[in-house]
Amino acid sequence: MQSIKVYHAPSGQGPNPWKVVIVLEELGLPWEIVWIPYGEIKSEPYTSLNPNGRLPAMVDPNKNVTLWETGAIINYLVATYDKDLQLTYGDDRFEEKWLLQSWLMFQMSGQGPMFGQKIWFTHIHVEQNLQTAIDRYGNESKRIMGVVEGTLRKQRQKLGLAADDPVWLVGDKCTYADLAFVPWNTLLGSMFPDGSLDLAKEFPEYYRWHLNMTGRPGTKKVLEYREECIRSMSDTGAQVVSRQKDARQLPKYEKSVGVDNA
Template sequence: MNTSPGPNGWKTIFLLEELSLNYEFKSFHFDDIKKPPFIDINPNGRIPAIEDPRTGLTLWESGAIIVEQYDTDNRLKFDDMIHRNLCNQLLHFHMSGQGPYFGQCGWFQHLHAKKIQSAIDIYANEIKRVLGVLEIVLSKKGDDEQWLVGNKMTYADMAFVPWNFRLSEVLMQSWDEVFEGTPRVREWHEKLVELPSWKRALEHRVRLMDEQRLQWNGVPKGIETFADYEEKIEKGEMKYD
């Protein structure tokens, strides 16, 4: 279950597509994220959440939804202790570093009711710092090891894609400016976004955004700001065909 605009839910779709798993996609409006039936599945009221009818497992928190039980050939994970822990280390760095800082920068840049340049600068600098950390990790790899861990793409690499994919919009910079000083990160990112599985995930997103009449930032068409959107939700004024 997912809302279409935000990046976190697309990590899960990316994984499902890359592993060629069958799944049913349930997308709903942001208005309903704090209401039943979704709040009954995820009491935190955040997307995504996944229900697995084969195992009876329900999970929320995108970093936890790595569907490793279905990666039986270890295409996106490792079995050995060292590489498994390194993957989890990078996944936690994504969850604690990339997601929160990139999200806050996007909020203050595009959605906050007032422009607070100091807040934008703080989080924009954090984005550059996170990209710098990834540059160090990738720069320590050999020429034949172009991924974050070992010599193959894993769920650790894939987790970074949905947020990095939006950096030009978030920072309001060209891609040359976004990746200035981090050439290995750019090369790594550009390989990931060329994957057919990522392109299929994006096709789903574009279709749903259009069906739900949403602007790129998740605000419905015809509404100027996120604050106006929240006010309409609070008053029960959001109506959909």
């Protein structure tokens, strides 16, 4: 089987491509990252792969399929390659199979945009200390975490799990819907650099859930590779930000939540 290509930009801090890579690794599929400078993603030839000019795009040479948008890519990978139902459910658990889609869409429409805007206004926006925006997106980010927290708590009660047992968004196993949240979760240190979030205290189920995912061998392998890329690659994203009229600077790299950065 040929490697499935995932497009990303140096130095790899952008979270969305890692969502796809985690699913690939968890499914045991061969993958490779095609590194493309941020300055080239808004023009050809990349926009032939992703007309939105964002990251990632995926090229599967085994099926001659090119896709963009992480939700579409994850759905494709699971439908095409997860025949053993490692990260999903089958028609024998029909409701749970489709409930996973609600959580994947919630990650894409809720967690990603709200976390991203919190980082933007905290660190990057040209007008500094725009506190109303920082507060708004900080509150929305915490609301998103609260939705997950409440669901995990209900799942623990429903399944009669002990406090140290892993609990998941849907059913009784980790699925692609859970894993989709991991890369953005790792940025919580950058999102709340002032210590205004104590994740373990404010959202204990969410915190344990994230640690249970980052401890999985496949996910851990990907996140360790991500850390290596961030440490070793030059950040071309800084060059692009320096040319944007509404941007100031990229945030200082903070230790990824739940990842061994040693």
